[in-house]
Amino acid sequence: MKIGCVQLNVRYGKVDENYERAEHFIREAASKGADIVVLPELWNTGFALEKLPDLADKEGERTKVFLQKLANELSIHIVGGSVAIEREGKYYNTMYIVGKEGELLSEYSKVHLFRLMDEEKYLEAGDQMNRFAFDDLEAGAVICYDIRFPEWLRAHALAGAKVLFVSAQWPTPRIDHWKTLLQARAIENQCYIVAVNRISKRPENFNGQSMIIEPWGEVLWTGAEDEELAIIDVDFSKVDEVRTRIPVYDDRRPSLYARVVKE
Numbered sequence: 001m002k003i004g005c006v007q008l009n010v011r012y013g014k015v016d017e018n019y020e021r022a023e024h025f026i027r028e029a030a031s032k033g034a035d036i037v038v039l040p041e042l043w044n045t046g047f048a049l050e051k052l053p054d055l056a057d058k059e060g061e062r063t064k065v066f067l068q069k070l071a072n073e074l075s076i077h078i079v080g081g082s083v084a085i086e087r088e089g090k091y092y093n094t095m096y097i098v099g100k101e102g103e104l105l106s107e108y109s110k111v112h113l114f115r116l117m118d119e120e121k122y123l124e125a126g127d128q129m130n131r132f133a134f135d136d137l138e139a140g141a142v143i144c145y146d147i148r149f150p151e152w153l154r155a156h157a158l159a160g161a162k163v164l165f166v167s168a169q170w171p172t173p174r175i176d177h178w179k180t181l182l183q184a185r186a187i188e189n190q191c192y193i194v195a196v197n198r199i200s201k202r203p204e205n206f207n208g209q210s211m212i213i214e215p216w217g218e219v220l221w222t223g224a225e226d227e228e229l230a231i232i233d234v235d236f237s238k239v240d241e242v243r244t245r246i247p248v249y250d251d252r253r254p255s256l257y258a259r260v261v262k263e
């Protein structure tokens with residue numbers, strides 16, 4: 001399958017401009033033959049959390065209509081990154097997954113809020129997982145800081161995901177953590193990771209380096225440090241081979257972990 005990874009240069013607080021740029025790249029990905037297109041985290045607002053009352057998408061309506069219309073028109077699956085939405089007076093960092101006929105397959109609000117950037121002061125955490133399939137491709141998806149919680153990605157893999165999508169705005173100073181954590185999540189879960197990070201220089205500092213990693217841990221692609229749309233051809237067939245070679249899932253001892261690990 002061809003995957004379009006959009007390292008969007010998200011304009012801080014410039015919502016209309018961000019929708020325009022996202023549409024431009026989704027259309028370009030489809031015109032270049034992508035089957036799936038992946039957007040980064042909070043692409044409608046950037047980290048403008050204190051401005052959410054003015055900027056957040058009410059009930060996610062604008063984003064859902066936007067993504068569903070494009071998916072259907074262009075016949076492309078969309079991992080909708082995430083957008084800031086408002087629901088019943090609360091704000092969420094929410095991802096929409098849309099199938100190529102425009103159907104809403106899943107909706108996920110980031111469950112681990114990132115305190116280093118004060119997310120918990122502005123946002124509510126979600127409490128659902130994000131499992132879906134694009135045709136026969138069993139998938140899950142998480143948002144940024146979520147990758148520091150191996151048990152959360154493992155839960156998606158145990159629920160059947162063979163590829164995990166990650167949408168992020170991962171800051172440049174900790175980009176080494178990003179690379180290492182993504183590779184570890186691919187190796188330990190023996191699954192594909194497709195991770196898309198945003199770009200921006202000021203007032204925020206994000207330098208892309210999105211990644212696609214296969215289940216043995218080999219990095220298939222690393223993004224540039226600038227805005228780009230990359231179309232990467234991925235053969236998603238390696239999961240079963242790796243899981244047979246080292247049968248981690250059969251060798252797990254969940255009843256032992258439940259006994260010795262306290263909440």
Ligand SMILES: O=C(O)CCC(=O)C(=O)O
Pocket residue numbers: 114117143144145146148169170171174177
């Ligand atoms: O965990 C990190 O270092 C970055 C996380 C982050 O920036 C986020 O979740 O928005």
